Amino acid sequence: MKILLASSEVHPFSKTGGLADMVGALGKALAAAGHEVGIVTPLYRGIRERFTELRATDHRVEVPIGDARVAAGIAELQLSKRLTVYFVDQRDYYHRLALYGDNNTDYPDNPQRFIFLSKVVVQLARDLPAGPFDIVHVHDWQLGLVPALLRSEAHRTGWHSPRTVLTIHNLAYQGRFAGGGFGLTNLPPAFFTPAGIEYYGDVNCLKAGIIYSDFITTVSPRYAREICTEAHGCGLDDVLRARRARLAGILNGVDYDEWNTHRNLHLRHPFSLRKLAGKAATKLDLQRELGLPARADVPLFATVTRLADQKGVDLLLAVLEEMLATNLQFVILGSGDPALQLGYQALAERHPTKAVARIGYDHALAHRIEAGCDFFLMPSRFEPCGLNQMYSLRYGAIPIVRRTGGLDDSVVDLSENVQLANGIKFTEFTSRALAGAIRKAHALYRTPKILARMRKNAMAADYSWNRTTIEYEQVYRQALA
Numbered sequence: 001m002k003i004l005l006a007s008s009e010v011h012p013f014s015k016t017g018g019l020a021d022m023v024g025a026l027g028k029a030l031a032a033a034g035h036e037v038g039i040v041t042p043l044y045r046g047i048r049e050r051f052t053e054l055r056a057t058d059h060r061v062e063v064p065i066g067d068a069r070v071a072a073g074i075a076e077l078q079l080s081k082r083l084t085v086y087f088v089d090q091r092d093y094y095h096r097l098a099l100y101g102d103n104n105t106d107y108p109d110n111p112q113r114f115i116f117l118s119k120v121v122v123q124l125a126r127d128l129p130a131g132p133f134d135i136v137h138v139h140d141w142q143l144g145l146v147p148a149l150l151r152s153e154a155h156r157t158g159w160h161s162p163r164t165v166l167t168i169h170n171l172a173y174q175g176r177f178a179g180g181g182f183g184l185t186n187l188p189p190a191f192f193t194p195a196g197i198e199y200y201g202d203v204n205c206l207k208a209g210i211i212y213s214d215f216i217t218t219v220s221p222r223y224a225r226e227i228c229t230e231a232h233g234c235g236l237d238d239v240l241r242a243r244r245a246r247l248a249g250i251l252n253g254v255d256y257d258e259w260n261t262h263r264n265l266h267l268r269h270p271f272s273l274r275k276l277a278g279k280a281a282t283k284l285d286l287q288r289e290l291g292l293p294a295r296a297d298v299p300l301f302a303t304v305t306r307l308a309d310q311k312g313v314d315l316l317l318a319v320l321e322e323m324l325a326t327n328l329q330f331v332i333l334g335s336g337d338p339a340l341q342l343g344y345q346a347l348a349e350r351h352p353t354k355a356v357a358r359i360g361y362d363h364a365l366a367h368r369i370e371a372g373c374d375f376f377l378m379p380s381r382f383e384p385c386g387l388n389q390m391y392s393l394r395y396g397a398i399p400i401v402r403r404t405g406g407l408d409d410s411v412v413d414l415s416e417n418v419q420l421a422n423g424i425k426f427t428e429f430t431s432r433a434l435a436g437a438i439r440k441a442h443a444l445y446r447t448p449k450i451l452a453r454m455r456k457n458a459m460a461a462d463y464s465w466n467r468t469t470i471e472y473e474q475v476y477r478q479a480l481a
Contacts (some may be wrong), residue, residue, distance in 0.1 A: 001476060003030055004133045004162070006040040006121045008114065008142035009099060010085065013051065014044045016099055017306060018252070018387045019169045022219065023139055025255040026472065029465035031083035033473070038130055040121050042094040043075055043087035051077060054087065059128075061088075063119040066184045070116055074124070084130065088120050104338060111177040114142040114205070115184050122149045125162055135476045137165040141175030144209030145185060148197060151212055152187055163479040166213040168206065170384050171227050171234045172310065175205030199235075210239050214479040216247045217472075219385035220406030224249025232382060248475055251409050252385045253465035259367075259391050261459075266367035271396070273459045279371065279396050286372030290356040292329050299445040300329045301438070302373035302397070304366045304388055307336030307344070312379035312402065312429065317343050319435045324351045328442060331356040333369055370395045375441045379426075379434050383407045389423070393458040398444070398451070399423040400437050410463065414454075422458040 009015055011024035023039065031037045048054055054077045062071040072090035079085060088094070093113045101107050121143060125136050138146045147164040154161040179201045182192045192198045197208035210216055218224045226232035228241050240247060261278070262270040268285060271278030280296060287294040305311045313332075317340065320330060324347075332344050344357035358365065370376065376392035378401045385406035389399040393410075401407035403425050411423035424444070426437040444451050 007139040118145040141206040144205035147212035166209040221249035223405040253468035266364040283372040307340040
């Protein structure tokens with residue numbers, strides 16, 4: 001098949017979270033499986049300087065945004081024989097300090113930025129020499145208008161447009177903006193109805209994708225079930241239930257070329273299932289790097305996350321004050337809500353020999369934290385898939401997770417299967433439940449035989465893209481049918 005992926009961020013070029021990891025890895029996996037794959041994404045500030053092999057092309061696009069016309073160049077990078085990334089070079093929209101906003105505030109012109117990107121995807125799907133494409137696979141609200149735009153273009157011109165697949169990475173982010181801005185889409189008025197992209201008077205980009213795509217996926221089976229309920233549907237559960245026959249949950253895979261423990265540029269001490277000495281050495285190195293006492297006998301807990309309520313880091317902050325009175329260490333790497341950033345920094349200042357807060361994101365340090373810690377904390381309110389728990393499994397860090405979304409799908413608790421257990425789960429989103437899970441981990445650390453078996457199960461878990469790719473191929477065939 002010829003497949004065109006479109007995403008607002010793609011690792012290793014741009015990233016704020018798991019969306020970038022997933023799209024970058026999916027493109028590689030599909031190409032390795034023999035498909036011809038293109039990826040469309042913005043040329044953000046700094047990409048050209050970091051990837052000097054990227055080249056400008058003669059291909060230019062110009063599309064209407066309301067009454068204006070906006071143009072862009074297209075740069076490309078051939079990643080492999082069957083995989084090409086197409087970068088949309090529009091400096092006014094994408095040459096900025098951040099991808100979506102500054103100082104915890106969205107850019108006010110985000111509707112224009114991502115309507116433009118969606119329209120460019122439609123034009124490239126039609127005009128790229130690599131086409132014609134069988135499938136256009138778009139991700140999250142930023143590209144949610146693509147299926148509607150493709151349908152409108154096909155109706156207007158008679159073009160036999162590609163089939164469309166939408167992947168919802170996080171239903172809570174929907175790309176809503178005032179209905180008065182509908183004209184920016186240049187779609188016919190018939191699209192702006194409650195049966196279309198209108199949502200309580202607003203434009204809802206994610207709803208548009210749900211309504212007009214040929215197939216919808218989410219990033220875990222449990223999340224696919226959860227978003228069809230009122231509790232987790234974020235106001236779109238009725239729309240999703242109406243399309244349930246065309247909705248599937250596919251657990252994300254992990255790019256083990258990057259997230260591995262034996263040929264990793266970010267890790268000084270390789271280790272494996274049979275040779276764990278390198279993990280112990282990595283822990284001691286990490287403790288020294290962070291300014292913590294280098295002690296093998298103290299369990300090291302960690303999290304690498306966005307500092308947002310969704311991630312349960314507010315709950316974790318409340319629990320840690322009590323937990324740090326016991327014999328443990330904790331490190332957090334992340335950024336986000338300013339109040340949470342200050343809260344974790346203050347915690348670290350109160351417990352300088354037990355807690356460290358690194359604000360920001362450091363990809364190499366994330367690898368060292370995952371590899372060096374004993375337990376990895378993900379107490380999420382909801383988690384569509386989650387990738388860090390899968391990274392921690394491969395790195396021999398026991399994940400502590402709440403039973404929700406992809407966390408529940410990918411981690412096995414002792415209460416579920418003693419022989420296959422690889423993590424610790426709790427159910428209620430309460431301080432008491434999280435504290436209980438941390439106490440279980442503390443007890444587990446003092447039971448080396450059980451800990452060793454769980455670590456072996458964790459490192460043997462296979463969440464590679466081989467399985468995931470097969471499931472996406474099945475979805476593409478259903479969309480084409």
